[in-house]
Amino acid sequence: MSLILTTENITKSFKSKIAVNQVSIHVERGQVYGLIGRNGAGKTTLLRMISNLACPTSGS
Numbered sequence: 001m002s003l004i005l006t007t008e009n010i011t012k013s014f015k016s017k018i019a020v021n022q023v024s025i026h027v028e029r030g031q032v033y034g035l036i037g038r039n040g041a042g043k044t045t046l047l048r049m050i051s052n053l054a055c056p057t058s059g060s
Contacts, residue, residue, distance in 0.1 A: 001028035005050065010059035012045050019045045022059065 005027035012020040020042040027033060037043050048054035 001030060003027065004029045007050065008060050010046075010049055010056040012042070012049060012054065013057045020049070020056075025050075 003026055005025065007023060007025045009022040009024055010020060011018065011022055023046060035043050035046070045054065049056050
């Protein structure tokens with residue numbers, strides 16, 4: 001399978017609060033993935049960075 005999305009150690013912080021901490025993702029074509037977590041865990045922030053609606057503080 002071929003990779004269609006890759007992130008390497010992306011982090012997003014707001015002032016002193018870390019919302020997403022060093023997340024690496026490798027998504028392959030044809031696969032189905034889920035993203036689960038508690039309220040305030042950073043799920044929406046992660047998806048916003050993946051879709052280029054927000055910039056990570058560090059990582060790529």
